[in-house]
Amino acid sequence: MKRKRKLNGFYLSTMGIFLLFILAFMALPVISLVSSALTAQATQTFSFENFENIFTSAYYAQSFGNSLKLSLQCSVYGIVIALFCSYAITRFVSERTQNNLLVIVNMTSNFAGLPLGFALTLMLGTTGVFVILLQQMGIDITQDFSIYSVQGLVIAYTYFQVPLGIMLLYPIYRGIRDDWKEAASILGASNVQFWLRIGIPAILPSILSTFTVLFANAMGAYATAYYLVSSSYNIVPIRISALMSGDVRTKPELGSALAVTLALVLIVAMLLNDWASRVASRRGLKS
Numbered sequence: 001m002k003r004k005r006k007l008n009g010f011y012l013s014t015m016g017i018f019l020l021f022i023l024a025f026m027a028l029p030v031i032s033l034v035s036s037a038l039t040a041q042a043t044q045t046f047s048f049e050n051f052e053n054i055f056t057s058a059y060y061a062q063s064f065g066n067s068l069k070l071s072l073q074c075s076v077y078g079i080v081i082a083l084f085c086s087y088a089i090t091r092f093v094s095e096r097t098q099n100n101l102l103v104i105v106n107m108t109s110n111f112a113g114l115p116l117g118f119a120l121t122l123m124l125g126t127t128g129v130f131v132i133l134l135q136q137m138g139i140d141i142t143q144d145f146s147i148y149s150v151q152g153l154v155i156a157y158t159y160f161q162v163p164l165g166i167m168l169l170y171p172i173y174r175g176i177r178d179d180w181k182e183a184a185s186i187l188g189a190s191n192v193q194f195w196l197r198i199g200i201p202a203i204l205p206s207i208l209s210t211f212t213v214l215f216a217n218a219m220g221a222y223a224t225a226y227y228l229v230s231s232s233y234n235i236v237p238i239r240i241s242a243l244m245s246g247d248v249r250t251k252p253e254l255g256s257a258l259a260v261t262l263a264l265v266l267i268v269a270m271l272l273n274d275w276a277s278r279v280a281s282r283r284g285l286k287s
Helices: 009-037 049-056 058-092 095-109 114-124 129-136 150-175 178-186 191-219 223-229 236-245 252-286
Strands: none
Touching: 009 252, 049 058, 049 252, 058 095, 058 150, 058 191, 058 236, 058 252, 095 150, 114 129, 114 150, 114 223, 150 191, 150 223, 178 191, 191 252, 223 236, 236 252
């Protein structure tokens, strides 16, 4: 017979602290944000005015379009590079080297925001190290490239997407067992056939989940974008910042509505990922 575990004071107190933590740092901010989004700025009464302004404004529609396009592009670049890098780490280096590489990858995954923007300026800015070196070699990239543009944002976002993607994708190759490859080889399957019929279907749900994380990470990125392009490129995080703490006039209620809309977009992306992952898992089992 199983013995029932009695709740003592320690368990109750730790659970209470955890619930207070959830309430203070998650529930209350969300409630405050939604409440502000549903408040009219002029009358301070309940209203959907802020959401109406967002969905009827071409300016805010452009900001969401730019954010979606930038995030999708950088997430695709990041996950493709991360797939090859994580596979190389698990297959071509020793266990000790893998651990050392993962430490470095973990450190670089946190290197974003203003430090990343400053580093890219030193390397690829108008007077950056690489730009000057290329000019001395007779190559002037400043005519077709600027780090202070959408091109620079793509490079910056892809840079901090790749380490995060490697950290999330690295374990999935551990799930590809060697006896699967041996069994497929005995049955006459080539390496390409193994990956098409067994390997990729097995890891596809994890790839889709990782892509969603990278997409959400890019959609919410602010500091690097603000450092490189400021307000010259219209994306949602910069618009939220301008409405919350603008130099001319703040509109916190409208900024809150933008933040809630951004959260809804990410929730929809998560639901689509969950559906796609379940479909991929079922197809993988059938194959």
